[in-house]
Amino acid sequence: MSTRDSESAEVINGSDAAPSGGSKGDRPNHERSNDERYDAQIVEKKWFARWQQDATMYAAEPNSAKKKYYVLEMLPYPSGALHMGHVRNYSIGDALARYMWMNGYNVLHPMGWDSFGLPAENAAIQNNTPPREWTLRNIANMKAQMNRLGFAYDWSREVTTCFPEYYRWNQWFFIKMFEQGLAYRKKSNVNWCPKCCTVLANEQVLADGTCWRHEDTLVEQRELEQWALRITKYADELLRDLDKLPGWPDKVKTMQRNWIGRSEGTLVDFKLDYAEPTHTGFGPGGSTITVFTTRVDTIFGATSVQLAPEHPIVKDLAAANPGLRAKVDQLIAEQNKAKETGDIGEIEKHGVPTGRYAINPYNGEKVPVWVANYILMDYGTGAIMSVPAHDERDHEFATKYKLEIRLVILPVADDPEETMAEPQLPFTSHDGMLVNSGPYSGMSCADAIKKMVEYAEKKGFGKPTVTYRLKDWGISRQRYWGTPIPMLYCEKDGIVAVAEKDLPVILPDKVDITLTGGSPLGRVPEFVNAMCPKCGGPARRETDTMDTFVDSSWYFYRYTDASNDRAPFDSKTAQYWFGDAGIDQYIGGVEHAILHLIYSRFWTKFMRDLGLLSNDEPVGRLFTQGMVIKDGAKMSKSLGNVVSPDEMVARYGADAARLYSLFAAPPDRDLDWQDSGIEGIQRFLGRVYRFFVRHPVETQLAKSAALQELSPEARAIQRKLHQTIKRVSDDFQGRWHFNTCISATMELVNALYAYEETVAGAPSPANGGGNAALLAEVQRSLVLLLAPFAPYLAHELWEMIGEKESLLRAPWPKYDAALAKEEEVEIPVQINGKLRSRITVPADAEENFVIERALEDEKVKAAIAGKQVVKKIHVLGKMVNLVVK
RNA sequence: GCCGGGAUGGCGAAAUUGGCAGACGCAGCGGACUUAAAAUCCGCAGGGCUCAAAAGGCCUGUGGGGGUUCGAUUCCCCCUCCCGGCACCA
Numbered sequence: 004m005s006t007r008d009s010e011s012a013e014v015i016n017g018s019d020a021a022p023s024g025g026s027k028g029d030r031p032n033h034e035r036s037n038d039e040r041y042d043a044q045i046v047e048k049k050w051f052a053r054w055q056q057d058a059t060m061y062a063a064e065p066n067s068a069k070k071k072y073y074v075l076e077m078l079p080y081p082s083g084a085l086h087m088g089h090v091r092n093y094s095i096g097d098a099l100a101r102y103m104w105m106n107g108y109n110v111l112h113p114m115g116w117d118s119f120g121l122p123a124e125n126a127a128i129q130n131n132t133p134p135r136e137w138t139l140r141n142i143a144n145m146k147a148q149m150n151r152l153g154f155a156y157d158w159s160r161e162v163t164t165c166f167p168e169y170y171r172w173n174q175w176f177f178i179k180m181f182e183q184g185l186a187y188r189k190k191s192n193v194n195w196c197p198k199c200c201t202v203l204a205n206e207q208v209l210a211d212g213t214c215w216r217h218e219d220t221l222v223e224q225r226e227l228e229q230w231a232l233r234i235t236k237y238a239d240e241l242l243r244d245l246d247k248l249p250g251w252p253d254k255v256k257t258m259q260r261n262w263i264g265r266s267e268g269t270l271v272d273f274k275l276d277y278a279e280p281t282h283t284g285f286g287p288g289g290s291t292i293t294v295f296t297t298r299v300d301t302i303f304g305a306t307s308v309q310l311a312p313e314h315p316i317v318k319d320l321a322a323a324n325p326g327l328r329a330k331v332d333q334l335i336a337e338q339n340k341a342k343e344t345g346d347i348g349e350i351e352k353h354g355v356p357t358g359r360y361a362i363n364p365y366n367g368e369k370v371p372v373w374v375a376n377y378i379l380m381d382y383g384t385g386a387i388m389s390v391p392a393h394d395e396r397d398h399e400f401a402t403k404y405k406l407e408i409r410l411v412i413l414p415v416a417d418d419p420e421e422t423m424a425e426p427q428l429p430f431t432s433h434d435g436m437l438v439n440s441g442p443y444s445g446m447s448c449a450d451a452i453k454k455m456v457e458y459a460e461k462k463g464f465g466k467p468t469v470t471y472r473l474k475d476w477g478i479s480r481q482r483y484w485g486t487p488i489p490m491l492y493c494e495k496d497g498i499v500a501v502a503e504k505d506l507p508v509i510l511p512d513k514v515d516i517t518l519t520g521g522s523p524l525g526r527v528p529e530f531v532n533a534m535c536p537k538c539g540g541p542a543r544r545e546t547d548t549m550d551t552f553v554d555s556s557w558y559f560y561r562y563t564d565a566s567n568d569r570a571p572f573d574s575k576t577a578q579y580w581f582g583d584a585g586i587d588q589y590i591g592g593v594e595h596a597i598l599h600l601i602y603s604r605f606w607t608k609f610m611r612d613l614g615l616l617s618n619d620e621p622v623g624r625l626f627t628q629g630m631v632i633k634d635g636a637k638m639s640k641s642l643g644n645v646v647s648p649d650e651m652v653a654r655y656g657a658d659a660a661r662l663y664s665l666f667a668a669p670p671d672r673d674l675d676w677q678d679s680g681i682e683g684i685q686r687f688l689g690r691v692y693r694f695f696v697r698h699p700v701e702t703q704l705a706k707s708a709a710l711q712e713l714s715p716e717a718r719a720i721q722r723k724l725h726q727t728i729k730r731v732s733d734d735f736q737g738r739w740h741f742n743t744c745i746s747a748t749m750e751l752v753n754a755l756y757a758y759e760e761t762v763a764g765a766p767s768p769a770n771g772g773g774n775a776a777l778l779a780e781v782q783r784s785l786v787l788l789l790a791p792f793a794p795y796l797a798h799e800l801w802e803m804i805g806e807k808e809s810l811l812r813a814p815w816p817k818y819d820a821a822l823a824k825e826e827e828v829e830i831p832v833q834i835n836g837k838l839r840s841r842i843t844v845p846a847d848a849e850e851n852f853v854i855e856r857a858l859e860d861e862k863v864k865a866a867i868a869g870k871q872v873v874k875k876i877h878v879l880g881k882m883v884n885l886v887v888k
Numbered sequence: 889g890c891c892g893g894g895a896u897g898g899c900g901a902a903a904u905u906g907g908c909a910g911a912c913g914c915a916g917c918g919g920a921c922u923u924a925a926a927a928u929c930c931g932c933a934g935g936g937c938u939c940a941a942a943a944g945g946c947c948u949g950u951g952g953g954g955g956u957u958c959g960a961u962u963c964c965c966c967c968u969c970c971c972g973g974c975a976c977c978a
Contacts, residue, residue, distance in 0.1 A: 746912035
């Protein structure tokens with residue numbers, strides 16, 4: 004699923020990092036400080052080893068009475084090594100998963116590999132390593148990296164899409180779609196990337212006409228027959244159901260809306276004029292041109308009809324007219340070139356008259372029929388009515404070719420005099436009044452559209468319609484490393500699906516994958532030659548493979564029942580985890596806003612209609628994290644600003660890398676990586692650790708001792724603790740600003756150090772009494788607050804304070820409003836909105852009391868001397884403002 | 889052109905409901921510890937002016953301009969710049 008991973012394999016090197024510290028000889032003076040030093044490498048290795056033996060601590064509990072929570076990060080393409088974007092993505096998900104566990108939920112938090120795809124083939128060609136081998140080695144390496152980073156995944160549910168146990172269900176789904184007419188063969192102009200040597204889906208071509216994997220390579224147009232999935236059947240539902248997704252970012256929903264591109268309009272038949280019979284086959288009563296328009300109200304201003312160069316009528320006309328044909332071929336060439344360079348929006352408009360006329364059914368007027376290079380055959384009907392007065396493109400074209408421009412809409416203004424003023428052309432507003440439009444003159448645009456559509460329907464020359472920009476999903480790929488399409492071509496029976504009992508169609512191992520000469524599978528006779536399941540005769544296998552986006556369209560259902568060999572998954576189990584609303588929280592990059600996130604919505608609706616699911620949508624809440632950048636630019640090899648997670652782990656530890664990626668910016672914003680920043684985090688972790696070393700507490704103390712008789716300083720710490728619990732919990736519950744969760748925790752630690760400084764000896768449990776018990780409670784809570792973000796350190800401290808139960812299942816600390824409440828507050832006093840003084844009052848002091856105190860304040864007295872207080876504003880606990888004259 | 893998002897110290901950022909702008913961290917400066925350094929701990933710190941200095945005081949400040957309000961980083965109008973997406977889609 005990863006877009007453009009070019010990082011090569013790097014072996015995790017955390018295990019052979021140099022030991023920190025560096026003191027070799029006897030240096031008794033520094034013994035103490037060395038004991039206090041936190042060595043992340045040693046501590047993390049210790050817990051890493053334990054976690055490998057106790058993987059079950061992460062597993063979801065299927066029969067639990069707890070409430071379920073499904074948190075998921077987008078699965079990576081196994082490119083070789085994790086990059087910082089992955090670390091950020093997974094740190095967010097892991098923190099959330101751990102938090103939800105600690106809050107008593109039954110959490111599903113799985114991981115897998117989107118492991119089919121082109122890079123494996125390209126690597127195979129370069130290094131002479133089979134794609135499977137290369138892929139599996141990368142998976143092993145990246146899994147080791149994930150484990151070293153301490154992400155708590157339920158590996159018992161691991162999904163690897165290139166395994167037959169998985170892709171057989173791709174084939175199964177495909178056959179179901181074929182049976183229902185949702186998968187079909189289609190000959191059309193398709194996007195062809197000369198570097199990938201394969202067809203691409205529309206979604207995989209970037210705005211500038213380049214390939215999503217090769218930004219320097221323009222995609223070509225080729226006419227090919229290939230398999231397509233009828234996603235357009237769900238176009239309307241895909242659009243409507245976006246309204247059911249309040250947990251999705253507006254940005255993503257807007258992008259999907261634009262992509263689906265629903266447009267309501269009218270189809271209108273223009274009869275081709277037969278006054279000039281020709282030998283082209285269009286005699287009297289000849290052919291009809293159906294145009295699509297969203298502005299039928301402007302039809303009395305139509306002064307020509309424009310056809311796409313590839314329109315069938317143009318083909319017929321050109322066939323009989325070599326002069327026209329040459330010009331049309333020229334227009335087609337211009338259009339293709341513009342499509343390839345992505346400049347279709349800036350193409351210079353050209354057109355040629357066909358010499359024929361069409362009849363406007365509303366007024367019987369004959370208008371010339373032209374062919375123009377800016378009309379697209381694959382949108383609407385490939386034919387438009389041209390209204391130069393009210394459409395920018397038509398206006399430009401008509402001006403260039405001196406076609407008539409006829410005003411039929413006038414602007415409506417408040418002032419009736421202005422209404423009649425001639426607008427600047429083209430006047431494209433929908434807010435207007437019709438003129439020069441026969442019986443419709445005087446109507447508003449909206450009314451006219453209604454009446455005109457009614458009339459067209461009554462007379463049978465037109466009807467309302469809806470068109471979409473969204474096209475069916477072309478999924479054939481002329482490459483090797485993908486799911487074989489389970490179809491056969493039989494001379495007798497034609498196109499036949501592989502029998503279900505014969506699934507999976509296994510992707511053969513030893514295949515010549517050179518890029519030329521069509522689909523590699525076509526060169527494997529054992530694969531190609533098969534038997535027709537209908538007649539038993541010889542049949543040829545389909546040799547194209549599926550787009551890898553098929554793999555990721557339903558993988559998250561497979562996690563719920565990953566080893567099922569009778570079905571893609573068990574419906575009941577999937578229903579438990581998906582509920583009605585889908586995945587509770589999905590986290591990934593915004594680059595999949597269109598691709599993966601629209602395909603998987605489509606797949607869910609298809610599976611629902613198949614009876615496998617009851618949810619309409621796969622993802623209830625979606626979070627798109629920002630990019631990790633450095634020196635103001637996205638990390639890339641060519642810029643040389645790549646930060647390697649392995650290096651960060653080796654140098655600072657996994658906790659520091661994770662904590663920094665959450666601390667440096669709110670997760671939805673881009674994160675500017677600074678090496679000095681992660682050093683600060685390392686210092687913080689050491690600071691926490693040192694405090695625990697200096698103040699060893701037994702956790703039982705926190706549970707047993709009474710918390711009364713606290714010194715004022717201890718009471719302040721208690722207050723700070725509960726304020727911190729509130730801030731961290733609120734941010735988890737609400738807006739997910741982990742940076743402020745972490746800074747709040749830092750403040751608590753700073754307060755602990757200040758406490759230690761102020762009250763000499765007070766923190767020691769040797770003092771006994773309430774203060775020591777409180778300190779134990781604070782330290783225990785601090786570990787819990789850190790656990791979602793820095794699991795290694797948290798586990799180490801948890802053990803140090805004598806806790807035995809699993810930290811991952813320990814209950815999240817409870818916030819106590821009474822304990823968090825300040826007794827006294829400092830209130831700013833403003834005079835005319837400017838800060839002049841501060842007074843300290845009891846937190847719940849009444850207004851009169853506070854204002855009285857403010858007026859007694861020396862600085863305030865000086866500021867208002869000789870003036871009259873005309874207004875007194877008091878906001879409880881916030882401020883006082885005195886307005887004086 | 890259209891649709892999103894953004895602009896706050898030297899830097900990353902915070903201010904959650906209109907109420908002390910700059911929490912927290914980085915970089916910086918000063919101090920303690922040390923033979924020294926590292927590490928650690930403590931402190932200072934938006935800009936400007938005033939004051940011998942300090943304390944203090946005053947002015948100013950959240951991209952720019954206007955507005956609403958006792959009070960605006962926050963709400964409204966206009967503008968500039970940056971990032972992302974879409975774009976002859978009829």
